Amino acid sequence: MKSRRVFLQKASLSALAISIPSIAALSAKNNLTESILKEDKILRVAIMGLGSYGTRVAEAMQDSKRAKLVGVISGTPSKVETWKAKYGIPAENCYNYENFDDIKNNPSIDAVYVITPNALHKEQSIRVAKAGKHVICEKPMAINAKDGQEMVDACKAAGVKLLIGYRMHFEANTLEAIRMRKSGELGELKFFQGLSGFVIGDPTQWRLNPALSGGGAMMDIGIYSINGARYMLGEEPIWVTAQETKTDPVKFKDGIDETIQFQMGFPSGAVASCLSTYAMNGLDKFFLNGSKGWVEMQPSTGYGPINGKTNKGPLELPHVTHQTVQMDEMAAIIFDGKVPEVPVNGEEGVRDMKIIDAIFKAVKTGKKVMLS
Template identity: 55%
Template sequence: MSTRRDFLQNMGLGIGFASLAPTLLQTTQAAGISQNPAPKLRVALMGLGSYATRVAEAMKTCQSAVLTGIVTGTPAKIPVWKEKYALADKNIYSYETLGELKNNPDIDVVYVITPNSLHHTHVIQVAATGKHVITEKPMADTAKHAEEMIKACEKAGVKLLVGYRMHFEPYTREVIRMLRDGEMGTLMHVDNYMGFRIGDPTQWRLKKDLAGGGALMDVGVYCLNAARYLTNEEPLWVTAQETKTDPVKFKEVDETITFQLGFPGGVIASCATSYNVNLERLYAVGTKGFVEMSPAYSYGPIKGRTHKGPLNEPVVTHQTLQMDGMADIILNGKTMTPAVDGYEGLRDMKIIDAIYESIRKKGVKIQLG
């Protein structure tokens, strides 16, 4: 039986969680981030909405990454961001001047945090400048677009990562370790749920041409991605059903979707996602025990328990840990499991495509692979 330390090191993110003090600066150790690396990863954020602000604030305590630039289509935001994050004029771009990034040595990577359906275009544009790319999840609006993004980055010789922050989160990593080490026995069943009551009916998340889809694209991806890393397998089939209680508000996108994933080992994952009900839970049961986390996917604090008792992992700022971890990947060639690369995003997009196809065919089982 491997030890907890062995597992974390083998996954490319290890040194002991137990030795950590609960400070933001020290939490980078939870993911095995190199201490005092040089140089730091210089990051530009593209799209300055609420989540970009969250990332920018989290990066203030990063040890391996620093915010050096922005790309925005809203000129009014520029003075605020310049002052708050001490950004140089030469590191500020519009969507029209994005191509000039190729001549800027102060930016190593662009984090694309624009609406889902724009990821495809923006990632390809950034790759053409020779800069590495991080794109927020979901990676794209279709698997076809995800494949094109991967090809563009490979052709340009740049790395493509996807913002799977939960892959760096300590509670999530401890659950994965327990499953890999057999502490729950043979995994038998998975339940994953993520949803919330969405507000402003005019926001971009409810417009298909920007969002690509509704709850499934936005937060349902957490559930299907977790089903994959809990089982450590790729699903063979999917079935799905959609419920829409407010056809006016959710005219263009899905409101509530339930879906089931069948895995080679016999596990069936039952999942649900919604824009009209608050729900958030990860549950996995094996022949020797169980794990439950709720909250499981939001910004925290994450809470969980197992058949052994409560989970007690460091409480972290997810985006700080994520950006330090991604700096290690880009600058130092680190690898990690579960992956956060474009191929990981593509696997999820293929499942999302299949879920929508099953809904169109009124719940028909769709074979994957």
């Protein structure tokens, strides 16, 4: 009996020892589940500049899971009142261009999305950074690379993120084309074509004022072909050439380009041929050619849906409002340290500005301009 009792006691202890890891594992599992179920941190955003694109971003954010519109910055009091009522924005989160530095004392705002004329981006973004808020700046980030670099440096000094509004970097069909390129399915890349343009209307708008825009079609729409060439080819250009055509010097005054054709050369030997214009409609097309395949996207950068096809068939990933995806992804970048497939940081914006600077120089000199 004694031996049997000892055996049962040992058996019970062994069973308990076996069960202890199971209890620990169950506890860990419960903690993991609790962590997964915990709500992701929400990026609380104030929009600066309540024009047409600011409105588009605000509407798109209504469907965002991780970004919320909580504030506005505008020089037009009537717009502020309209947005307050429409989006339920509290009065203490409303600012104008003179007093928005006070957001440093507002803990309910995490980031400011700067959607104002190009020439204002630098000063406004630096002010936002000095107020301790993350900066999201619409493209082009500035009117030249020097100003863009100053924005990058100011945000680093302030310890805040600087992100540029490259919505196409999160678009599903665009990312599929990039995946095909990276996987080698297209073979050795040879050629990229980018066509970006439309007929611009109202001659009094800020986009046709060089003091506010810093340029014409190139700043507004040509930047898509520049940026697209870079992410579709996966390389940085080493030279540019460019030629300008101007048919209406009254509407397109000095400092405002109407149409520029430009070419870029890449280290691999691939070349890009692009067109940027304010004088022709229906130009929104990318074409990438490789030794084993090709990708064509038309429209390639519009607000969607993006239509694409390849040598293997159509690109048919579902359309989601670009700005909705962009804001959710930017929240993940800011809060989670997520690394996007294609960068959207300030350095990415500066790269585009260096190319634009070189294109303008090539137009002026008529010579090939090398890029460092």
